[in-house]
Amino acid sequence: MAIVEGRFRLDGVEIPFQPGQTIMDAALAAAVYIPHLCHHPALLPHGSCRVCVVRVNGREVSSCTTPATAGLEVESETEALRALRVAILQMLFVEGNHVCPACERTGACELQAVAYHCGMLEPHFTHFFPRRELDASHPDLVLDLNRCILCERCVRASRDLDRKRVFAVAGRGLDSHLIVDSPTGRLGDSRLELTDQAAHICPVGAILLRQRAGDVGERHGFRVPIGERPYDRESISRVGDVATLVEES
Amino acid sequence: MVATHTHDATGATEATSDAITNAERQAPSRTLPPAKKLRVATASLAGCFGCHMSLLDIDERLIDLIELVDFDRTPITDIKHLGDCDLGIIEGGVANAENVEVLRGFRRHCRILVALGACAVNGGIPAMRNGFALSECLEEAFIDGIGLYNRGIPNDPELPLLLSQVHPIHEIVKVDYCLPGCPPSGDAIWAFLTALLQGRPIALSDKQLHYD
Numbered sequence: 001m002a003i004v005e006g007r008f009r010l011d012g013v014e015i016p017f018q019p020g021q022t023i024m025d026a027a028l029a030a031a032v033y034i035p036h037l038c039h040h041p042a043l044l045p046h047g048s049c050r051v052c053v054v055r056v057n058g059r060e061v062s063s064c065t066t067p068a069t070a071g072l073e074v075e076s077e078t079e080a081l082r083a084l085r086v087a088i089l090q091m092l093f094v095e096g097n098h099v100c101p102a103c104e105r106t107g108a109c110e111l112q113a114v115a116y117h118c119g120m121l122e123p124h125f126t127h128f129f130p131r132r133e134l135d136a137s138h139p140d141l142v143l144d145l146n147r148c149i150l151c152e153r154c155v156r157a158s159r160d161l162d163r164k165r166v167f168a169v170a171g172r173g174l175d176s177h178l179i180v181d182s183p184t185g186r187l188g189d190s191r192l193e194l195t196d197q198a199a200h201i202c203p204v205g206a207i208l209l210r211q212r213a214g215d216v217g218e219r220h221g222f223r224v225p226i227g228e229r230p231y232d233r234e235s236i237s238r239v240g241d242v243a244t245l246v247e248e249s
Numbered sequence: 250m251v252a253t254h255t256h257d258a259t260g261a262t263e264a265t266s267d268a269i270t271n272a273e274r275q276a277p278s279r280t281l282p283p284a285k286k287l288r289v290a291t292a293s294l295a296g297c298f299g300c301h302m303s304l305l306d307i308d309e310r311l312i313d314l315i316e317l318v319d320f321d322r323t324p325i326t327d328i329k330h331l332g333d334c335d336l337g338i339i340e341g342g343v344a345n346a347e348n349v350e351v352l353r354g355f356r357r358h359c360r361i362l363v364a365l366g367a368c369a370v371n372g373g374i375p376a377m378r379n380g381f382a383l384s385e386c387l388e389e390a391f392i393d394g395i396g397l398y399n400r401g402i403p404n405d406p407e408l409p410l411l412l413s414q415v416h417p418i419h420e421i422v423k424v425d426y427c428l429p430g431c432p433p434s435g436d437a438i439w440a441f442l443t444a445l446l447q448g449r450p451i452a453l454s455d456k457q458l459h460y461d
Binding site: 093097099100101102103106107112115116119121122123124126127129131132146226232234235 | 372
């Protein structure tokens with residue numbers, strides 16, 4: 001059967017889609033940016049962060065989990081949706097300990113970059129200042145739960161791409177937290193390796209690569225100065241996965 | 250409102266008529282009367298004075314700024330007591346009893362209060378002690394630390410008492426505007442101040458809005 005291509009409108013622009021694509025998939029394929037955090041093109045949709053909220057037929061839905069259908073009228077870059085996204089981002093920021101000036105991922109952090117894109121100027125809510133664990137037991141990686149936003153990208157990557165199931169989320173509500181599958185619960189005793197995709201997929205600074213003198217490639221850390229990192233130079237709406245996908249296709 | 254949030258260059262998200270504008274983000278809730286020289290006070294609470302240094306980074310534009318404002322209490326004038334001001338600028342979060350008193354004084358005396366920089370906006374680096382008990386911090390700094398002599402937690406009655414946690418200033422008083430950054434660049438401070446002082450909508454470019 002021939003693939004039938006449909007079209008919907010995103011902020012007035014015609015976006016083509018293939019059957020089975022979500023609004024997010026189709027928008028990314030057409031190089032149109034919709035803010036997102038838990039969504040990753042290589043992973044199954046999760047729909048947990050809600051930052052990709054769009055308005056479809058009078059309802060707010062997450063664009064990463066809503067199938068594209070012909071003739072939809074989708075709104076994304078409006079003031080009402082921007083305000084909604086900022087509120088979601090503010091809650092993510094106050095729920096954890098996101099100290100950008102002290103974080104190695106600053107300038108390359110998707111949470112920060114999406115907040116820049118949406119124009120978040122202040123946290124608005126009362127900071128929660130939770131006490132969370134830092135796990136430095138792994139020889140190549142550091143797991144800092146202070147920065148974890150529970151997007152489950154590492155959970156999905158470890159399960160679906162690496163076939164290891166190193167990570168999971170346990171607990172409910174405010175007690176929800178990332179756990180590691182190992183006899184001790186520590187990352188150093190798990191099967192996670194530097195070559196695993198789960199080690200490189202964290203949108204924030206919760207999973208960081210350790211550095212040693214002479215490391216090259218991705219393990220550059222602070223060697224790229226603050227101010228010259230990817231989202232310092234350009235908005236994530238132009239240099240994030242939306243740009244990578246276009247390059248690949 | 251004027252479209253102002255310029256996502257520069259290719260404009261994938263160029264502000265359009267009904268789209269996102271910083272003007273709407275921080276619509277001036279109280280506008281200042283023009284012409285008269287405005288009185289400005291600044292203070293650094295639990296900060297590092299980096300934001301004040303960044304204010305000096307506006308360089309020769311300081312001369313233009315002096316045309317617009319008179320300084321009341323600031324580290325620049327060394328005036329100790331705060332008078333009535335049009336604009337108060339706070340750097341740093343709230344870490345001790347004196348910070349609370351200074352901040353409340355600023356709120357009482359300033360028509361518009363601005364949180365300048367990461368520490369004032371969200372607690373910043375000093376708030377990293379919130380993950381520890383205050384006693385743990387004091388013991389590490391004054392008793393268990395390496396290379397200390399005369400070990401003991403300072404208890405001079407003149408020293409302001411520390412709060413159990415460091416707070417962003419909006420948790421203590423109402424804040425009218427926030428300018429994030431560690432520190433905000435001189436350009437961001439200049440764009441922010443001139444817009445505010447002239448009663449224009451505040452517009453920050455991509456390069457001026459950052460948290461680090």
